[in-house]
Amino acid sequence: MTDTILVVDKLKKYFPTKRGTVKAVDNISFSVTTGETIGLVGESGSGKTTTAQCVIGIYPPTDGEILFKGQTISEAFSKRSKALKRDIRIVFQDPGSSLNPKRSIKQILSVPLKVHRVATKKDHLTKIKSLLAMVELPPDEYMYKYPQAIGGGEKQMVAIARALATDPSLVLLDEPTSALDVSVQGKIINLLMKLQQDLNLTYLFITHDLSLMRNVASRVAIMYLGKLCEIAPTVEFFQNPTHPYTKMLLSAIPVVSQEEKALKPTKIASRGEIPSPVNVPSGCSFHSRCSEKMDMCAQDDPVMVEIGEGHVTRCHLYQDTKVAASIEQEEGVHAQDPVDQPRGDG
Amino acid sequence: MSPLLDVRDLSVGFKIFEGYLSVLNGVELTLGEGERVGLVGETGCGKTTTVKSILRVLPMPPARIAGGEIFYRGKDILKMKRREVQTLRRMELTAIFQDPLMSLNPVFTVGTQLRDIVKDSLGASGKKLTKKQITARCIEALKETGMPDPERIMSNYPIQLSGGMRQRVCIAEALSTTAQLLLADEPTTNLDVTIQDQILRKLDELVEEKNTSVLMITHSLGVVMDLTQRLYIMYAGTMVEEGQTEELFASPLHPYSQGLMKSVPKLTGEGVSDGIPGRIPNYLDPPAGCRFHPRCEHTMPICQTEKPPLFNVENGRHVACFLYRS
């Protein structure tokens, strides 16, 4: 049996705003295996960051459950135990603004050590040095520098060191390299992969860069308007994409060589109005932009069906009724919004 | 014909507590009317500093222009009066900045900020619109960037938007002006590829319709390939190579460009390269000669003492590397 570290089960996160409720995350379920890198890709504003924020506890879920190592962690951040806070950490996209400019790198790295009581005071210096060495920054040279004096890539290395200071087992990486050029990105990605091996880390990796995803993730999950469209093992995902949104995404990847062009589906231009998470289209929420839309798509929301080993997709083109029915049964009433629930089921 | 924008031998540094950071080191860059030019380079090489110098928005101090000229339609921006520069920024130049949170004001709603920009560019061109028309314009601009639910966005504060939405607000601002030159500093990094594609097509249109010139700064070499005709590669404050985009991709000449091209993660999935060994130099005490020499595998004695000029190589390509000295 594989060892599941994280289960996100029918997670919902709604934000009430003056203009209506934003369904930032709307009933998503997935699980993550220890030691893997699951990639989360999707539309801007589809709820990727919000999902990560629910996992780390910045927001309590509106509904649904998050299980970490078999325990529910859906409670508020303030109620989380120190041990749990140490065990799940996050790296943000923008290294510039996530590091306090008024503190030296040594001070920045000593914060998690103090807050989480990782080491006794007299061991702090040794620990900081070993953290810097771990991310391949010479400690004596970097310890007393301030963030503004180092490069963007190096800042991100510091942010990674800070995340790893508490020996976490799950690290959420929210676009960790999208502000960096490809050569610096290469360095960081390779470092992250090496650390994953050495420390048996599990990554939830958010990025818009599908070419990068192709090279780092073991599985890829696609989000659209707060919902998951498709999850598949990486190779399968790129060879046999099924959901129309996935295909649209893949066809829009900017590439630099002919060989890569050959791997992309034929171009499906992005069309239609981008719908709002306040006013989600009926039925399949992608129908307003879908090139393969059928009549039923505007009425019924498709359910996730398994179409291959570990490959699930949520689209009417693949709704094998038998499988669909069994999943629906399993998911029970939770699978739908109470409001959408038809009266007298059948 | 003289180019629209002509940056000559621009040197810019920053005075900080530890000393003087010599960042831009003789930058050369030209941009023709209606031309789309790419600028790529290592994180921290000075791309944003170049853009800010052109717009004259560098904070001074700590920044200091150590030398050089920036001609826009033949006039040196660096010598213009404040008022002149302000008019230029309202009428002719526009920028999309890398960090949208920095260019958006956190205490005003998106609507307030967008309306101001539209009013500004209208005021500058002497046209008058009613409040309603202005709002309609803003919503239209937001729609063009693929923004969902523009009406809601107008009443939101920047903090209530996702990263990509903030970025699209900045793009909408840029699209609402009448500018002739668009300096786009990483305009699409936070966006998914379908929206990115939509915005790139929009920029295409803009160039066609208004003959706008675009300087596109990005880390996505795929975007550069898609959008630009000509490309500059920058390393540690200097342009190290220039050429037609496709040719430059097919055969990068400068050792830095070669390393950069090799680092692009590919859809073919052969793993991520380790990047170029070493790191960008310390601007407090940058290497003499070619600033890339400590990381270069072809370093020759001359590289350590002399700054290589841009050598003219076959069919109009330029490389600042002594390997190409004829």
Ligand SMILES: Nc1ncnc2c1ncn2[C@@H]1O[C@H](COP(=O)(O)OP(=O)(O)OP(=O)(O)O)[C@@H](O)[C@H]1O
């Ligand atoms: N604090 C908040 N209040 C109201 N709405 C919010 C809040 N945080 C996020 N949202 C909304 O939730 C939706 C999802 O946002 P989220 O940041 O999770 O997207 P994302 O997938 O990370 O996008 P991006 O790729 O652009 O970073 C957006 O519509 C956003 O406007």
Ligand SMILES: Nc1ncnc2c1ncn2[C@@H]1O[C@H](COP(=O)(O)OP(=O)(O)OP(=O)(O)O)[C@@H](O)[C@H]1O
């Ligand atoms: N206000 C400032 N004070 C001190 N140093 C600065 C300032 N602004 C920029 N620098 C320095 O100038 C150098 C170039 O920065 P710049 O932002 O232009 O790089 P960039 O090429 O845009 O990088 P990126 O790809 O990360 O955006 C960096 O080393 C930076 O630390």
Ligand code: SF4
């Ligand atoms: S369910 Fe219909 S609208 Fe949705 S992705 Fe599939 S074909 Fe397109």
Ligand SMILES: [Mg+2]
């Ligand atoms: Mg996000």
Ligand SMILES: [Mg+2]
């Ligand atoms: Mg920059």
